[in-house]
Amino acid sequence: MIVTRFAPSPNGPLHLGHAYSAVLAHDLARNAGGRFLLRIEDIDGPRSRPELTDAFRRDLEWLGLEWEEMPAQSTRLESYEEAARGLLRRGYLYPCTCTRAEIEALEPRLGSQGAIYPGTCKGARLDPAKPAALRLDVDRAMADTGKLVWEDALAGKQVADPREAGDVVIVRKDAPASYHLAATLDDAADGVTLVTRGADLFPATHIHRLLQALLGLPVPRWHHHALLLDESGRKLAKRRGSPSLADRRSTGEDGLLLAEQLRLHRFPSGISLASA
Incomplete structure (x- = not known):
């Protein structure tokens, strides 16, 4: 269905x-x-x-x-926190205290979604006294998952390329989860089989496919209109x-x-x- x-x-x-x-x-x-x-x-x-x-x-x-x-x-904050704790415990997330202005000052490479984080904080340890976002170590995650594919109803079969977006934020400093984590978990919890959304979110799907693999979630089809x-x-x-x-x-x-x-x-x- x-x-x-x-x-x-x-x-x-x-x-x-x-x-x-x-x-x-x-x-x-x-x-x-x-x-x-x-x-x-x-x-x-x-x-x-x-x-x-x-x-x-x-x-x-x-x-x-x-x-x-x-x-x-x-109403779903606990599920986001549980998933983030698991990814952090397994070494897929790392804390990042960089501000947007600091990242832009480094003149980072630009991708389809804007400035790509250059990995300044990669390897940092979490300090509860310092507010920090949690970023996804994409290289480490991809090394464990290997090649991933997903299918768009209009564009056809895609090979996931999450490295194009860099180490994206999974847990924000000012929110319990980023769009990437929350939407991926919610679609799985709701049994969504066809994720219908705008073409501007096409690049984000590469990250969502990686999160699905890391979290053991079902893989829907997508329709980017x-x-x-x-x-x-x-x-x-x-x-x-x-x-x-x-x-x-x-x-x-x-x-x-x-x-x-x-x-x-x-x-x-x-x-x-x-x-x-």
């Missing part, structure tokens, strides 16, 4: 890009007689706004979607104030019609779908 999910973070209202992703994930599951899940990813500290979760539900109802709701990330772009050619984003679904609802726009237009790739003026 196909199980997909939509997993928004309540750090800003949903916009048209979220609607496109949710409709796609919903339809992929329902057209195959599967399940569509909603999971709230609410561990982003003070940026998480609990009042937005009800708005998210109203947005999905307005679009005509039906879902099963899974436990929010804030194209992104919606604004009139300047940039992806829609909360931080840039892309028009919200809540605003569209409040003006009386027909959500069912909007969802159908998204299915047909007919977008409002100024909005386009990124080319493959």
Whole structure:
């Protein structure tokens, strides 16, 4: 059975890009007689706004979607801590006290997701008195797992290349887990078989495949869809104030019609779908 999910973070209202992703994930599951899940990813500290979760539900109802709701990330902290402790105990994580400014001052190599951490703190010991993030020692992990593969519904079979992202943060200084760890554990716990998300997260999947191997988790398929772009050619984003679904609802726009237009790739003026 196909199980997909939509997993928004309540750090800003949903916009048209979220609607496109949710409709796609919903339809992929329902057209195959599967399940569509909603999971709230609410561990982003003070940026998480609990009042937005009800708005998210109203947005999905307005679009005509039906879902099963899974436990929010804030209820799963123990599972993240347990997994991180295990990875640390096995020597796959190391503490890092570097700030973003310090890393950028080293003029690190740039990858698809930004500056690649140069491994300054690799080999450091954890000091409870010093706040530190925990990074994944990718080379050590890959030496133990060997070659890993994963499959994208659109791009086909992929050989995992987590080294391209460098030693990513697995446990943040300011949060109980990074997106990499939390989403990987949650998808396994929720029984997700087809991880549907934007193409901007394609590179992250290499890391997630490595974490699955280290943690003994099942391996789903992925479906990385194209992104919606604004009139300047940039992806829609909360931080840039892309028009919200809540605003569209409040003006009386027909959500069912909007969802159908998204299915047909007919977008409002100024909005386009990124080319493959």
